[in-house]
Amino acid sequence: MDKQEILLSAQKIISEKIQQLHHLIAETRQSNVETKSAMGDKYETGAEMLQQEINHLNHQLSENMKLQDSLQRLNNKASITADLGALVETNNGIFYISAAAGTLSFQNRKIMCVSPESPIAKVMNGLVTGQTFTLNGTSQTIMGIW
Template structure:
């Protein structure tokens, strides 16, 4: 099972790296647009265009910082087998697999779908500290922990 968790961790890092690269490309594109806007425009329209580009760059900068924080979380993951659920645990509950890492959503591995969730998500907070055969309520449903890996 550690091989699966290692694979999941590598896949999560790959997804995060792709997000970082995409954001960096967006920032570079806006920087180029900003230079072009400076050379080709004059007056109020020019200032509005520059302001819009700078706002978009700021948004991308914030997204970049958020994704970097996700990458930092992944660096803290210990995938060794534990009896209690914590960061890095793979959990089967009600037939659904959860990997506690960072919020990335569904990752498909062969025929199995694994939900990669943050420990700060609503279900992540409820899972933390639980162990095999514990149960809890989530969205008015009883969730039974079948296995912690």
């Protein structure tokens, strides 16, 4: 498997989320301005709700920027053990221990981008090909690590 292409795909997903959040924040700010002009002094409740939405979007933006930073710091060296930067295939799926970027499709296969702090990454940490682990009552065997 080509970890470089998978990393680029994960970075693209996060970059698109960041762009979308910037767009939503700008739209919400514009709505706040329009609400103020249309309603005069009686806009306080609506303005507060819009401000809360902007705060929520800014928080999501901050989290996604942290994910983007984490992905940019990863290297693509071959991995022997299941740890940060490893692409791990088990009998139940493929996991890229990188950042919680969600699921991406690569060569018609689904790859779950998971944080090193996720339960599955913690259970797999340090394991090698052929080893088995159990998570939530499900046993999985590591078929390969890249």
